[in-house]
Structures are given as structure tokens and as C-alpha cells.
Amino acid sequence: MHIELRVVNNTATVKDLRITGFKFSVKHDDEILWQDEGVFNSVWEKVGVGDSVHLQKDIELKLNTPGAWALNVAVTVNGVDVSKSVPVVCISEPTTDLKDVEVYTDIPNQFFAGDDIEFSVYLQNASNRDIYLKIEQMTISILPTPFSSERRRFRIWLQPFSRVEVFRFHPWNKQVISKAGSYKMNVFVKTISDEKFFETNIQVFQ
CATH class of the missing domain: 2.60.40.10 (Immunoglobulins)
Structure with a gap:
């Protein structure tokens, strides 16, 4: 699975962003099914207000059964842990029409x-x-x-x-x-x- 993260500078000033670590985990009914962690060690200088930087990571995660899981993502930005949980859905085919x-x-x-x-x-x-x-x-x-x-x-x-x-x-x-x-x-x-x-x-x- 390929993951792309966007880290947004939501402060009111231009910032240097140093991203040093990451941790991913997948949960279902509060049970951790999979997790991975490591180091990015990436620095972006003078990131403007409202601008974002992109991180890409390939992870070895296969979901073979259709259903919904929670993907928890945590990154360390300028020494502070920032986390977010998003739903991950395994499907057979995506919807391609926009009628609804x-x-x-x-x-x-x-x-x-x-x-x-x-x-x-x-x-x-x-x-x-x-x-x-x-x-x-x-x-x-x-x-x-x-x-x-x-x-x-x-x-x-x-x-x-x-x-x-x-x-x-x-x-x-x-x-x-x-x-x-x-x-x-x-x-x-x-x-x-x-x-x-x-x-x-x-x-x-x-």
C-alpha cells in the first residue's frame, strides 16, 4: 500500500519543518492488526503559511477482506508528535460515476x-x-x-x-x-x- 501524507503549516508564520519519525497502525474494534514505525529525517525550509509538504511511504499492508478499519498515523514535527486517525475501507471496485x-x-x-x-x-x-x-x-x-x-x-x-x-x-x-x-x-x-x-x-x- 502506498501512503502519501500532507503536513500543513497551519500557524500564522513561515516555518522550517523537520519531520523525524513516523508510526502507522491499523485497528479494528480496538485491536491492533498491524503497525510499522521508523525514521523520515526530512527537513523543509521556509514553508509558507497554509502551505504543505508531502511525505510518501510504501508499507507492506494487505487487506484481503472487504470492510472498514482505522488507520492511525503519527509523525514527529519539530519535536512534537502530531497524529490523525482516518478510516480505511477495503473494496472490490471504486465508484467512477458522479451522478450521486x-x-x-x-x-x-x-x-x-x-x-x-x-x-x-x-x-x-x-x-x-x-x-x-x-x-x-x-x-x-x-x-x-x-x-x-x-x-x-x-x-x-x-x-x-x-x-x-x-x-x-x-x-x-x-x-x-x-x-x-x-x-x-x-x-x-x-x-x-x-x-x-x-x-x-x-x-x-x-
Whole structure:
């Protein structure tokens, strides 16, 4: 199994990030089925506010039975342990059509220049069944600004009538839309056999 980790600088200043260790484990009903730990010993200098660094790791983990497990990930960043637990689902085939998937955002359609704006973009399951998506490409852009965010080749598990955050716009990015005027936010999502486009208008007042 190939794992890619994103470590985000969510502080308010530029930081050097030194990542020195990692630990992975898989649990089911509080029972540890597998674990692995080791050393990354990687340093990234001057990581900007809101920017991320990527770590990749190949692990020897095979899940032969369909079902859901908890993957626990812990990394040591600048001497501090940071951990996260995410569900891992073993399936036979991923979902490739987007007919029951909707794009949702909580961005305000109107606000004033200089406001601290924070919003997210979600993929939402409009059906009563689990959807296991394999996304080939997702692009979010705010026009007419040059702002663009892109992710490629990732997987998402959408439980019935649930939604998953796929992008977050932080207040420190507000200079992107700090001038009065009309803007459009576009979201493009593509799988191997389907694609979906979402657009919303934004009005910024002086």
C-alpha cells in the first residue's frame, strides 16, 4: 500500500519543518492488526503559511477482506508528535460515476473587502449508499485571480448523505479576493469515466 501524507503549516508564520519519525497502525474494534514505525529525517525550509509538504511511504499492508478499519498515523514535527486517525475501507471496485455526488461550498456570496474569509469545499453524497470515489483530478480556481488549487489521484469514502471536506480557504489567503468586484469560484472534479463542474458567483464590496 502506498501512503502519501500532507503536513500543513497551519500557524500564522513561515516555518522550517523537520519531520523525524513516523508510526502507522491499523485497528479494528480496538485491536491492533498491524503497525510499522521508523525514521523520515526530512527537513523543509521556509514553508509558507497554509502551505504543505508531502511525505510518501510504501508499507507492506494487505487487506484481503472487504470492510472498514482505522488507520492511525503519527509523525514527529519539530519535536512534537502530531497524529490523525482516518478510516480505511477495503473494496472490490471504486465508484467512477458522479451522478450521486454533489459539490457544496459554504463560501459567502457577498462580503466586504478586508473581511477575514474562511470557507470550505465539500463533496457530498446525495444517495443512501456508500460511495468509494477514486478521483483523478480536482481543480479549484477563483477567477479572474490567478488563484488555483489542484489535487490528483486520491480516494474518498462518502457515507450515505454525508459530505467530506476536500479544500479549505484560510483567512491569510484573503488578499486573493481583497479588491471590490465580481468573482467566480469554479470546482472541477474528474474520475476515470465521469466529470462534474460547479460554479458560484462572489461579490466583494468596498
